[in-house]
Amino acid sequence: MARMEDLVPAEQDHMRALPLPKFASEPWVEGPPLSQRRVAIVTTAGLSLRGENLFARGAADYRVIPADADPADILMSHISVNFDRTGFQDDVNVVFPIDRLKELADAGKIGSVAEFHYSFMGATDTAHLEASARELAGMLKEDGVNAVLLSPV
Amino acid sequence: MCGLAHFFEDEGIATTFIALIREHAVAIRAPRALWVPFDLGRPFGAPDEPAFQRRVALAALTLLESGQGPVVLADFPDDAPGPKAEDATGWVCPVSFAPPPDGDDGPAAAMLREIGELAPWYQLSSDRRGRTTVGVSGLEMPAAARFVASYLDGTPAGNPRPDRPASDVFKDCCSDIMAYYMEAGTAKPGRRSSMDVQNWFWRDTAAGRTFLEVREKLRRGDDEILRFVVERILLPKTQHG
Numbered sequence: 001m002a003r004m005e006d007l008v009p010a011e012q013d014h015m016r017a018l019p020l021p022k023f024a025s026e027p028w029v030e031g032p033p034l035s036q037r038r039v040a041i042v043t044t045a046g047l048s049l050r051g052e053n054l055f056a057r058g059a060a061d062y063r064v065i066p067a068d069a070d071p072a073d074i075l076m077s078h079i080s081v082n083f084d085r086t087g088f089q090d091d092v093n094v095v096f097p098i099d100r101l102k103e104l105a106d107a108g109k110i111g112s113v114a115e116f117h118y119s120f121m122g123a124t125d126t127a128h129l130e131a132s133a134r135e136l137a138g139m140l141k142e143d144g145v146n147a148v149l150l151s152p153v
Numbered sequence: 154m155c156g157l158a159h160f161f162e163d164e165g166i167a168t169t170f171i172a173l174i175r176e177h178a179v180a181i182r183a184p185r186a187l188w189v190p191f192d193l194g195r196p197f198g199a200p201d202e203p204a205f206q207r208r209v210a211l212a213a214l215t216l217l218e219s220g221q222g223p224v225v226l227a228d229f230p231d232d233a234p235g236p237k238a239e240d241a242t243g244w245v246c247p248v249s250f251a252p253p254p255d256g257d258d259g260p261a262a263a264m265l266r267e268i269g270e271l272a273p274w275y276q277l278s279s280d281r282r283g284r285t286t287v288g289v290s291g292l293e294m295p296a297a298a299r300f301v302a303s304y305l306d307g308t309p310a311g312n313p314r315p316d317r318p319a320s321d322v323f324k325d326c327c328s329d330i331m332a333y334y335m336e337a338g339t340a341k342p343g344r345r346s347s348m349d350v351q352n353w354f355w356r357d358t359a360a361g362r363t364f365l366e367v368r369e370k371l372r373r374g375d376d377e378i379l380r381f382v383v384e385r386i387l388l389p390k391t392q393h394g
Contacts, residue, residue, distance in 0.1 A: 002173040002193055006239060010390040020180050021155070027162035028184050028222035034214055037167075042157060050288055056321060057386075072284035079324065081331075081389045083194030084238055084347035089286050089336050091200030100203065100210045109211060126156030133157050137164035147217050148161050149210065150170040153194045 011082060021126040032111075037147040039105075040114035040140055041065075044122030045088070045095045045153045046078030055079070055121035060128040062136060065117045067098060079123050083153045095153060114145045122152055155181035169216045171196040171209070172226070182224045185216040189229040192347060198233035205234055236346040244345035246338045246353050248274055260366060261302035263359030264330075268294050271337040278340035287332045290314070290325035294333055297326035298360070304367045304379075320378040327387060330360055348391065355392045364388070 004012055031037065046055045048063040054077035055063075065074065071092040076085065087094040101113045118136055120129060140148065155178065158168040162184050169185040172178035173193055178186040189209060191198050197206040212229055219225045236242050250267050257263075279285045290297050292313055301323065303310035312319040334354050339345065355361040368383040 002175075003190055004174065004176055006237075008391050008393075010393050014390065015174055015176070018177070020177060021159070023156075023159050023182075025163070026182060026184070026223035027159065029162050029165055029167040030220070030222070031167050031217065034218050037214075037217060039214065042161075044157070054289055054321075054325065057381075070284075074284075075286060075289055077289045077325070077328070079386045081386055082391075084192045085194060085286070085332065086335055086339060086347045086350050087192070087195040087200045089332065089339070090282065092284075093203070093206055094195050094197050094200045097197050097206055097210050100197070100207045103203070103207060104211060104214070110214060120157065129156060130160055133160035134164055137161050137166055140161075140166055141164075146167060147214070148158075148166055148168045149213060150158055150168055151196045152171060152173055153196065 014082070019125075031146050034110055034147075035108055036111045038112045038114055038144045039101055039110050039147045039149055040143065040145045041096060041098065041101065041117040041149050041151055042120070042136075043096055043118075043151040043153075044078075044120045045151065046076050046121040046123075047074055047096060047119035048077060049073050050075055058124055058128070059121045060124055060132050061120075062132055063119045065096070065098075065119060067102075067113055067115055067117060069098075078121055078153060080153075095151060097149075097151070101149070110147075114140070114143050116143055155183040155186070158183045158185075167217055169213045171213055175226075175228075178226055183226075184223060185213075185219065185225045187213040187216060187227050187229055189233075191233045192238040194347070195233065199235050202234050236344060236349075238347045240346040240348070242344050242346050242349055244343060244349040246357070247341050248338060250359075260359045260363040261298075261305055264298050264302060264363045265295060267359050268298055268330075268333070271334065274337035274340045275333055278336040281340060281342075282336070285332070285336060287329050287336065290322060290329045292326060292329070294329070297329050298363075301326050301330065301367060302363055304371060305363070318378075320376070320382055323379065324382050324386065327364060330364075334358060334360055351389060351391065355388075
């Protein structure tokens, strides 16, 4: 349904009116073959661990989700109601494909799965996420991550 | 989301991105994006479809080996398994609510009764799925429902989570109630689209009717934040009009 023409008119109008970021440069990082990549998931689904602070409107920070987190402890506090949640209710991997990454690592398709993964709240303006994203990049490097799989909702 | 890709690449980390809206990916020029024709909220296609999810993940990750930068946009060729969001599948919620014992006593009382009637289905869902996504408010379901319903009165109940702004607690209670209903209503596996479930909640339950009444009341109120909540982040656009 994410074909623009399949969205209801109000949603189409919203999507077309969304202010999109423009960047002066187009950075492009290359690296080793996929089989040697250490991969982390970064999602904008507003995920956090049960008991942690939830995402508030305009939140520019992020939450850490360990690779071995129990799916029963992963909650979603994204503020938007304009996307399906029943898939996530059935299976965390439809948004946060941690089990799929582990299978790809076991099969040798990717090198390894990062120890930690991260979530932002995607309704926040991109410009407000820059400082947190650059900070997070440092943590990813410390974990040896050289590939990020970005998952929106 | 695409902005994060730009920042990470600028810091020296390669990225690949699932794009749910192709027009956005084209406009933003993310370094590597895989457009997928899936429902919003389902970037890896469909729940409980590990082989399909793995294909999507691998298709996105394979873009890391492309030497065609600085912008690569690929299209995933297949629709997700199962009905699409907008499909009408004929799904009917297996839970039928009992009529009110003494006539119509209003949506809020009916919502509390529904929550009780849904409890065994919610438990069934939690047992089958091994988890629940209810819990953002930190309140038990009846308490969450009573707090939301109190906004129908002139004076809302005191904030049951004084550590958080009341408007946030209101939104979180609404999120928990919706999740509770949707998990309970779909406790039995079956073919259904997300729109089937959404329509059931908003059109066929007292909780949906309560939310709509609260929405109408708060839209006319003085609290600017609550007006934003009920106008922008309570009722899905698919249910407008």
